[in-house]
Amino acid sequence: MIPYNPLAGGLLTGKHRRNAPPQEGSRFTIGTAAKTYTERYWQEREFDTVDAVVKLAKDHGIEPATLAVAWVLAQPAITSPLIGASKPEQLKASVAAVTLKLDPTLKAQLDKLTHEYRMGDAPR
Amino acid sequence: MEHVRFGRTGLQVSRLCLGTMTFGLQCDEPTSHAILDAAAEHGITFLDTADVYPLGGTLKDKGRTEEIIGRWLKGKRDQFVLATKCSGEMGPAPWQRGTSRRHVLAAIEASLKRLGTDYVDLYQSHGRWAGARRWVSPGWSQSSLATTCCFENSSANCFRSAGKKGLR
Numbered sequence: 545m546i547p548y549n550p551l552a553g554g555l556l557t558g559k560h561r562r563n564a565p566p567q568e569g570s571r572f573t574i575g576t577a578a579k580t581y582t583e584r585y586w587q588e589r590e591f592d593t594v595d596a597v598v599k600l601a602k603d604h605g606i607e608p609a610t611l612a613v614a615w616v617l618a619q620p621a622i623t624s625p626l627i628g629a630s631k632p633e634q635l636k637a638s639v640a641a642v643t644l645k646l647d648p649t650l651k652a653q654l655d656k657l658t659h660e661y662r663m664g665d666a667p668r
Numbered sequence: 669m670e671h672v673r674f675g676r677t678g679l680q681v682s683r684l685c686l687g688t689m690t691f692g693l694q695c696d697e698p699t700s701h702a703i704l705d706a707a708a709e710h711g712i713t714f715l716d717t718a719d720v721y722p723l724g725g726t727l728k729d730k731g732r733t734e735e736i737i738g739r740w741l742k743g744k745r746d747q748f749v750l751a752t753k754c755s756g757e758m759g760p761a762p763w764q765r766g767t768s769r770r771h772v773l774a775a776i777e778a779s780l781k782r783l784g785t786d787y788v789d790l791y792q793s794h795g796r797w798a799g800a801r802r803w804v805s806p807g808w809s810q811s812s813l814a815t816t817c818c819f820e821n822s823s824a825n826c827f828r829s830a831g832k833k834g835l836r
Contacts, residue, residue, distance in 0.1 A: 546685055546716070574694055575724030617683065623674055626716055628687035630694040632706035639710045642670055642683050 547616060550625040550638075552585045556612040557637070558598040562591040569630065596657055604650060609634075613641035615654045669711025674749075679789065681749050685714040692732035693722035700736045714749045718794050719779050720756035730758055731782050738784035751790035752779050767793050 551557060553571040566572035571581040594608075601608040616625045627638040670683040686707045691700035704715075721733035734752065741748065754775035757765040765771060780786060 548687065569694055571694070571723065576726060577724035613684075623672055624681055624683055624685040624714055626685050626687035628690055629703050629706075630690045631699065632702045635703065635706050635710060635712075638684060639669075639712075 545621045546624055546626060547622065548626045549584075550613050550616045550627065551609055552590065552594070552612075553581045555585050555590060555594050556597060556608055558594065558601075558608040560586075560594075562586075562588070593657060593661075597654070600650065600653060600657075604647070606644065607637045607640065609637035610640045610644060611650075611654070613638045614644045614646045615651065615658070617641055618646050618651055669713070671713070674790075679749065681714040682712045684710075684712050685716050685751070686712050688715065688717045688733050688737060689721045689723035691717075691722060691736045693724050693729060697736050697739075700733075701740050704737070704740045708747075713747065714751070716751040717783075718753040718756065719758055719775055719782075720753075720794065727757070727759065730756075731778070734779055734782035738782050742784055745785050749789045750783065750785065751792060752783065752788050753792040753794035754779070755794040 554560065560566060560570070560572070566582075566586065572578055572586055574581075597612065598608045601611040604611070606614075613625060613627065616622055627635065629635050629638075671680040672683055673679070674681045686704070688700070691697075691703070695703070707715075715737065717733055717737055719734065720730050722729055725732070737750075741750070754772055755765060755767050758775065758778070759765075763771055764774075776788070776791060779788065
């Protein structure tokens with residue numbers, strides 16, 4: 545499985561604020577895609593989850609984007625998540641996920657946080 | 669960079685795949701090439717694109733992302749595993765989208781030309797959710813070559829030669 549948007553269009557970097565307009569040049573403002581991405585991710589529920597993920601990341605001294613990609617990589621069905629960038633330096637945080645050892649307790653917390661977004665989880 | 673087996677094929681791909689839909693609208697060509705350079709330096713060897721990219725564009729923009737990648741890939745094609753997709757709208761005619769045999773063959777030829785290569789390693793149907801259904805033609809079962817190519821190395825080899833032989 546090759547999943548897209550492991551950073552939810554950039555939301556999981558923690559750089560977007562729910563009460564501020566999205567940054568120009570982001571996927572939330574770009575031409576014909578702005579509406580799709582806004583509907584897909586720019587929602588109260590998503591921001592609540594992002595806040596929780598960002599807090600967990602900070603508690604563990606990990607970049608939120610690194611933690612998000614690391615969680616995707618920790619799922620057994622995943623071959624390679626698609627990572628995107630609009631600036632070269634943005635790749636670093638995603639690349640760091642490949643060598644990050646995700647603590648089992650932290651992974652369990654993320655599994656729980658993201659459960660409501662998934663369909664068809666195996667019984668737990 | 670860790671590499672893993674791609675599904676049940678024998679192909680090895682890097683653990684991260686570089687998505688490219690930002691190339692050509694969210695970022696210009698020099699920035700796109702700098703992103704590709706940075707990805708390669710990080711050891712990423714798996715690149716994914718689509719005929720309809722850049723994200724957020726209109727018909728006149730489509731194909732620009734593949735062209736940007738093609739210019740960068742020149743002389744180093746063999747160092748990367750390259751994936752692209754079809755089925756999104758590429759022109760005003762109703763048959764310039766979807767997964768009919770006619771469109772898939774036209775789309776792969778156009779992608780290969782823009783990418784400056786004679787093969788792709790992975791060819792995918794770009795359908796998404798209910799939107800894809802609308803584009804699946806009644807001839808789906810006869811024209812499922814592209815989805816087969818998604819998952820099977822041997823079939824992907826057919827597509828490696830599609831550009832040369834025409835595969836008609």
